[in-house]
Amino acid sequence: MAMVEGTARSRVIRHALIMIGLATIAFPVYMALVTSTHEAATMVRGVVPLLPGTELVDTYSRVLATGIPTFGSMSVLAMLGNSLVMALGIAIGKIVISLLSAYAIVFFRFPLRTLWFWMIFATLMLPVEVRIVPTFQVVADLGLLNSYGGLVVPLLASATATFLFRQFFLTIPDELVEAARVDGAGPMRFFFDIILPLSRTNIAALFVIMFAYGWNQYLWPLIVTSDPAYTTIMIGIQRALSGSDELTPWNLVMAMTILAMLPPLAVVLGMQRWFVKGLVDSEK
Structure with missing residues (x-):
């Protein structure tokens, strides 16, 4: 008792x-x-x-x-659209590039492939804030300032996602690879017919994480865009603050904040089952 x-x-x-x-x-x-x-x-x-x-x-x-008078005539709906394009571009781009790079490192034999992987992994030590100046210079030289390409492309590479996909690919038994080779499956068919279906939970989990990462970006969009047409919701919230409590329309600013929370919340709730399974389930 x-x-x-x-x-x-x-x-x-x-x-x-x-x-x-x-x-x-x-x-x-x-x-x-x-x-x-x-x-x-x-x-x-x-x-x-x-x-x-x-x-x-x-x-x-x-x-x-x-929109908000202290910020200008741009509507919050347009800012949400810019953030959505950026978040989706970053999430999908990171997953595609990481899948291909991890696939090449694990299943292809080429000189110094282990060294190339650790070089990719070492970029974890260099976040975008550290390499902000050279990255901005490259984007400017390519003519990508004030564009969706400038917002998305510099943030596409992901050592974290590459590492996670590589670790999962290493668990795929060699017998499965040999069986696919015996059946006449080439590298791309093996990738699309076997690797991608097996990786769906990992992809879902990483998509949620990368979408939130892209959606919450503030420093890079602030630097790479000066055209109000490319303003993201995070920058919009900051610029809506006038610096004075008496002048700031707090009801409108809080409405922007609530609206900014809805898309990532919808992604998390919509993919919650796949997200949890991709992180904790050993049976992929």
Whole structure:
């Protein structure tokens, strides 16, 4: 009986801790949502309401259609579109390049292939912030400033994804490779018919991670674009802040923040099962 009571008590404590953690994470999001449903003057009074207001439809329709006065006439919908193009381009590009590079390193025999892999892996020590100046110079020389190519191409290479795919490919038994060779499957057929289906959970997990990485980019889009037409949502939120609480339309800024959270949240929820399976399931 004492053991049962102890188990029940520990279960209650665990659930209580989980609920406290969820509340801690969700409360700022809730306050941002509440703020977006009130008039801007409400925030200036110094009393933050805890219950939603009546301006939700007006605030979000205004932000999506006409933007924020302190930023300009560009709509948030256009900023979300730019961020979506960048995030999808980075996620898909990273996965394609990493798949091909890992496939070549594992299944092809060429001189110094191990050295080439470790050279790729060593780039983990050089994040984009460290190589920002030479990368910007290359993009400028290629004429990719103020373009989607300039936003996406410099961030396509991924040593992390290449390493993860390589480690998974090394678990594929040699008998499967030999059976494919006996059946007359060439390198590309083996890649598309066998490697890709086996890698689908890994691809899904990496897509979620890389999409969030691309969506949250701030420094690189800030440097490589000066044309407002290519403004991403992260830059838009920062530029919407006037620097003064009295002048900043906090209801509109919080509405932008909530809208900026929706696409990555939708990707995580939509691919949650594949994401978890790709990270923890040993049976790929």
